[in-house]
Amino acid sequence: MSFYNDIKLEYLLFKYITNLLKDNSLYNARVYRMTNNYEKVVNKFNERNCKLLNTNEEYIEILKSSKNTTYKLNYIASCGHEHIVFYNVFKSR
Numbered sequence: 670m671s672f673y674n675d676i677k678l679e680y681l682l683f684k685y686i687t688n689l690l691k692d693n694s695l696y697n698a699r700v701y702r703m704t705n706n707y708e709k710v711v712n713k714f715n716e717r718n719c720k721l722l723n724t725n726e727e728y729i730e731i732l733k734s735s736k737n738t739t740y741k742l743n744y745i746a747s748c749g750h751e752h753i754v755f756y757n758v759f760k761s762r
C-alpha cells in the first residue's frame with residue numbers, strides 16, 4: 670500500500686512539474702514574441718494618425734502582467750485627446 674502511494678505521489682509530482690515547465694515555456698514564448706513587437710505596435714498607431722504613449726519598457730511590463738492576450742495601451746488619438754484602448758480592439762477597427 671505504501672509502495673503504491675509513493676509511486677502515485679511521484680507520478681503526481683512529475684505531472685505537476687511537467688505542467689509547470691510547459692506553462693512557463695509557453696508563457697515565455699508568448700512574452701518574447703510580443704515584446705519584439707513594439708516597433709510594429711508603434712507603427713499601427715502612427716498609421717492611424719495616433720501616437721502610442723507607452724515606452725518599450727512599459728509595453729513589456731504591460732504584456733508580462735496581462736494574463737491573456739488582451740491588454741490596454743495609452744495613446745494620443747488623432748483628435749488630440751489621450752485615450753486608453755485594448756490593443757486588440759484598436760487593431761481590429
Ligand SMILES: [Zn+2]
Nearest residue numbers: 746748749750
Ligand atoms: Zn478624442
